[in-house]
Each structure stands twice: as C-alpha cells, then as structure tokens.
Amino acid sequence: MQAYFSLIGFGPQGWGAQLAWATLMTLSVSVAAFATGTVFGVAGAWAKLSGGPVLRGLADAYTTVLRGIPDLLVIYLFYFGGSALLTRLGTLMGHDGFLGLNGFVVGMLAIGVVSGAYQTEVMRAAYLAIPRGEIEAARAVGMGRALMLRRIVAPRGLRIALPGLGNVWQQVLKESALISVTGMVELLRQIHIAAGSTRLPFDFYATGAALFLLLTTITSLLFRGAERRTQRHERAR
Amino acid sequence: MIVFRMGLAAVTALALAMSMSAxxxxxxxxxxxxxxxxxxxxxxxxxxxxxxxxxxxxxxxxxxxxxxxxxxxxxxxxxxxxxxxxxxxxxxxxxxxxxxxxxxxxxxxxxxxxxxxSPATFEVPKSMADLPMLGERINLDDKAASDAAIAKLGSALKGKIVGAQVSTIQADFLKTYLSKDIELRTYPSNAEQDLDLAAGRIDMAFASSSYLVSAFAKPGGEKMKMSGPFVTGGMMGxxxxxxxxxxxxxxxxxxxxxxxxxxxxxxxxxxxxxxxxxxxxxxx
Amino acid sequence: MDLAFLGETLLRLASAIPTTLELAFVSVSIGLALALLLALLRASSVIGAACVRAYVFVFRGSPLLVQIFLIYYGLGQFDAVRESFLWPFLRRPWWCAILALALNTAAYGSEIIRGGLAAVPAGSIEAGRVAGMSRFTLYRRIVLPLALRQALPAYGSEIIIMVKSTSLASIITITELTGTARQIVSDSFRAIEVFVCAGLIYLAINFVLTRAVLLLERTLTPHARGVPR
Missing domain, CATH: 3.40.190.10 (Periplasmic binding protein-like II)
Known part of the structure; x- marks a missing residue:
C-alpha cells in the first residue's frame, strides 16, 4: 500500500505531479470541447427550429451523422483530415507550406462537434418545452425578438435544458479520454505511459478510473447545484 | 457571394491563427x-x-x-x-x-x-525452450538459404501467438513468411506488446534486437530472453x-x-x- | 479520387462487419441479462440497492476506454488471475472486450429498466394482484412486458451507442471495423478516405438498427397503431 502511494505520490519516484497536470489537461480540453459543442448546439437547434428546408436538412444530416459514427473515428478524421484541409485552405489564401493542428485543438473540435450534435437535440427539446403561453404573452406585450430571446427563451430554455446539458457534459468528460490516441498528454495518456513504464497496469488504470470518477462526481454536483439555483423561485411559488 | 467569400476568409483567418498558435x-x-x-x-x-x-x-x-x-x-x-x-x-x-x-x-x-x-529477432520468456537457429542469421536477400531456414522456423512456431508492433518490418515479415504457421497479434506500440508477453497472452514477440536489449533492462524484462535467428536483408530494409x-x-x-x-x-x-x-x- | 483503392478498402472493411456485429450482439445480450439482474437486485433489498448504485456509479462515471484497459492490461498484472480458471477467457482480447462492453452497458441498461419499471402504472399491478397472480406471474405477464415496452426507445439508443463503442475494441488488438481501418491506413498510409468509408459503414449499420427498433416498438404497441396523435 505504501509502495502504491509513493508510486502515485509527489515524491521523486512518484507520478503525482504528472497525473495532476494531466487531470488539469483533461478538464480544460473537456471545457473547451463542451463550449465548442454549445456553439454548434445553438446553431443546430436554431437551424432545426427556424431554418428553411436547406438549413433544416443540413442540421438533420449533422446530428444524424455525428450521432451515428463512433467518436474514435471522428477524432481520427479530424486528426488526419484537419491539417490536410487547413493546408489546402492555406494554399487558397496564398500561404505556402503545411499547416497543422495540435492534439488539444483536434480534441476540442472533434469532441466539440460530436457533443454539439447532442446539444442540438437537448436545446431543441428545451425550446419546444417552453410553455407557448409565455412566448405569446411576450409577443402580446410587444417584445422584440432579441428581447424575447434574452428575457424569456434563454432563461426558460436553459432551466429546462440543464439536466440534459449535464448529461452531455458527463459524456464529453468521458469521451475526452479518446483524445489520448492523438498523442496529446491528457489523463488517460499519462496513465498509459506510467502503466507501460512501471509495468504496473492495474495500479495505474485503477487510479485513472478513480480520477475520472472524481471529475465526473464533482462536476455533476456543480450541475445539480446550478439546477437547484435556477429552480429556486419556481419552488417558492 | 460576397458574404460567402467574407465568411470563407474569416474562417480561414481563424483557422490560420489557431494553427499557428497551436x-x-x-x-x-x-x-x-x-x-x-x-x-x-x-x-x-x-x-x-x-x-x-x-x-x-x-x-x-x-x-x-x-x-x-x-x-x-x-x-x-x-x-x-x-x-x-x-x-x-x-x-x-x-x-x-x-x-x-x-x-x-x-x-x-x-x-x-x-x-x-540492428537485426530483428524473437523475444520469449526465459522459461521457454530456445527456438531453433539460436543466434544464426537469416538473410532474406539469399532466397534459397532463407526459404529453407524460414520453413524450419515455421514448423517450430506452428500454432504459436506472436506479437509485433503494427505496421513495422517485423509485422510485415511475420505476415509474409509465417502467416500460415502462427497467429499474428499487432500492437500500437511495443509497450502494450511487452505487457501482453509478460501476462502470457502471446507466446513471443518479434522485434528489433536493439529494442530488446533495453526492454530486458525494464521491470519484468529480466524474465525474458532473445531466441531464434536474427533476420536481415530483403523486406527487413x-x-x-x-x-x-x-x-x-x-x-x-x-x-x-x-x-x-x-x-x-x-x-x-x-x-x-x-x-x-x-x-x-x-x-x- | 482513386476508385480502385476505395473499392478495395470498402471490400476489406466489409469483411470486418461480422466481427463488429458479433461484438455488439454478444455484449448487448450479456449486458441485458446482467441489467435485468441488477434491476431486480435493486428492487430486492436495501443492501442490494446500495451495491447496484455503487456499480452503476463506477461504470457510468468513468470512460469505457479506461474500463477496457483496466480489464485487459490491469488484470493480467496478477499471477492469481493468470493462474485462475478465468485466464483462458481473459487471455483472449475478444473476451476482455466483451466483458468490458457488457459490464458497461449493464450499468446503463439497469438504469433504463429501472425507469421502465417505475413507469408501470400501479393500477396494472393491482389488477394483477386482484386476479390472484403470484409474484412471479405478475412480473412475467404484467410488469416486465410493460416496463420493456416503456424502456425500448431508450434501450434502442443504448444499442446504437454499443455498436459505436465496439470501435474501442480496436485498441486492444481486435480487428473489427475500426481496427481494420487502422490497419489499412498503416498499410496504405492514407487516412481520410479509409476513415470516411468506415464511418459510412457504421452509419449504415446504425440506420438499419434504428429502423428495426422503431419496427419493434410498433409491433409491441399494437393499440397505438392507426390512432391519430
């Protein structure tokens, strides 16, 4: 047991500092990916709800495809395809030579685009769940579109969407482990390196699982807190 | 069209900025x-x-x-x-x-x-009997001699599970010359292969001899040894x-x-x- | 566009479809049986419920890839495991993948079934009791069919997720669809075309599966057919 703690501790033989840093990387790439996904989610939900047939079709294709293929493939595609596309775009702009994306950006975009497909569905459902009466009332008092979005749709929709978004966040956090295949040193990659170099795979993978559990638990508590906050005045009624 | 072009320019500029900083x-x-x-x-x-x-x-x-x-x-x-x-x-x-x-x-x-x-050779647990042609060289450029040697090797390896790193000359050699005798298992890196060899999931690994020297120095490596012939020439590069x-x-x-x-x-x-x-x- | 290469790639990838489907089918079957057991255990006693909650917490809270690594590389670290009767199974990457996938989907499945069970109207159960059904008959004839019908849409998504998750088996040397794609990439050094082809095959599989689940839903809900909604 003591041997185990010196192994994952912060001593000279310990992997503690690397694991802490890697956990931070996992957290930051997940946050970046989730934010990217929110941008895609808002755009997708908007296209599905109020776009023309072309936009709606595109949004449908986006959610169908991204939810139908393994995330691992999406990461491979962004990893290898992303730089080829960038290079071609760069040449178009008169830039000579190759352009690349690092593991962080690849992970952020790949996981972000996938989570965007799920966020699209969550946000669309949330919008549809806003009581029509409230929107009609807002129209009746002469609110403009922007004001209505800010005062009614966004706060009301967010409250309804929060549990769904919480689930997508958990998913993003766990999928971020897949980015390890690009060689970016996040939590799983660091665990993998440590397991290979010490030949103690069980100790390290179990530690990895525990660290991920810690992350998902803490963040899910945060989401639950936010849910409770947004529902405060509803309970008071 | 103008809007489209502006959009494209914006996206490209963003992408460029991102990749350069990245x-x-x-x-x-x-x-x-x-x-x-x-x-x-x-x-x-x-x-x-x-x-x-x-x-x-x-x-x-x-x-x-x-x-x-x-x-x-x-x-x-x-x-x-x-x-x-x-x-x-x-x-x-x-x-x-x-x-x-x-x-x-x-x-x-x-x-x-x-x-x-550095030539390629086999890595086996020390407890295992040595493979034939220990320390000899198989030069793939000498087709007549190497064909006979590989046939002998093949019959000694019949039914064994052999690991190698994916997309390497070692994996290619096993696939080309020994696929009818052995079951080939390929790994993304040598670290996974060594873990599986230590666990006994594979019977032996085929790797560069200079890599093996260092693998033996790692924890668990002391239970392994080199065995069988060194393979050079031809597709081995x-x-x-x-x-x-x-x-x-x-x-x-x-x-x-x-x-x-x-x-x-x-x-x-x-x-x-x-x-x-x-x-x-x-x-x- | 190199059509000959694309054709050859699709052909090689197609030969790996059975492995992917087999992985998904076997792990979903085992996982469903496990999920039912877990759901029943959860309803049985306080201790049972606590154990199931802990199980679900661990398997839903950590990445599947970590679970696969833990089972595949982690268990092999112990001599006791390697000398046990389980080793002939755990020695094979295929069974390790099945084990990880099944344990993982069982956690999600048990939650889905719990939701389904909770949705069974109390009136139906009372009606069964009034008719003098035993506990077993009650479960077999009323509770489980109603719960399964209720849970089917969510379980359908879980099956799709499992088909996608089988791609992770490629990381422990199994040459299913994604593993084969990676091999083709490392032979041909061409990545994008190969991964796009593989993606299309996954899409096709999941499209067929989605349709099949919808069809099953309709057969299991005969009273809803033809009713304007």
Missing amino acids: MPSAMAKDWTKLVIATEGAFPPYNMTTPDGKLVGFEIDMAHDLCARMKVECTIVAQDWDGIIPGLNAGKYDAIIAGMSITPKRREVIDFSVPYVS AGSGVGLRKADTDLKDKFDAAIKASYADGTMSKLTVQWFKIDVAVKY
Missing part, C-alpha cells in the same frame, strides 16, 4: 526551423520520461544533426500508426523514430541515408533512416550530409555505444 509549423522553405516527430515509446531509440520529456538515442542524435544543419528543431511525440500520414499531412517535417527504410514505405515518403542498423516528404529533396541532402559528417567524426558511433552498449552505426 504549433510551430515549419513553413519556411529555407529550413531554419524544423519540426521532427518521434514515437516516444521505443527505448532506447526514443522514450518518454515520467515528467513527459522525450529522451533517447534518437533525441540526442537529432539535436546533433540539427546543430550540424544549423536549424532550430522542435521534437514532438506522435503515435506510431499515424506517423507517416502525419508527415504527409504536414504535421511535422521529419520522422526520427527508429523507422527502417523499406521499399513499401519508399512508395509514400522519402528517407535519408540510414544511421543505425537497410537500417533506420530519417523519414521525409518526397518533395523536400533539399532537406534530404542536408540530413544525408549531417549523418555522414556525424559518422566521420565518431559522434554517431559514440552515441550508439552510449545508448545501445554496442556500435550499431551504419558505416560510410
């Missing part, structure tokens, strides 16, 4: 800056320390070669099975990752002249070289000159002795 991509063709990819999991050629630093024979060699070429080098880690597509996709400008120069790889990328050469894009012939000339200069003043041999305990430098 990576010190070598775009200048005068090669003052170079990004080199290595695997970081193939000791003693290249490996990753607990704190994430890349070290190993090839890291030292790359710094030496870069100094000789008067270029500023950044070394990045890249998983083996994507290392060639990554080069051609422009993620970096050169591969220095113990990559053997083979005809198949030459179809898609170019190589410098080789810098080290002509030693390890620097992988380069076909278009960059000027860069190849620079690397060739630097490698030869490094051999000429004894640096290359000194580095191989330091990391491999034996001189495996290619002679010029």
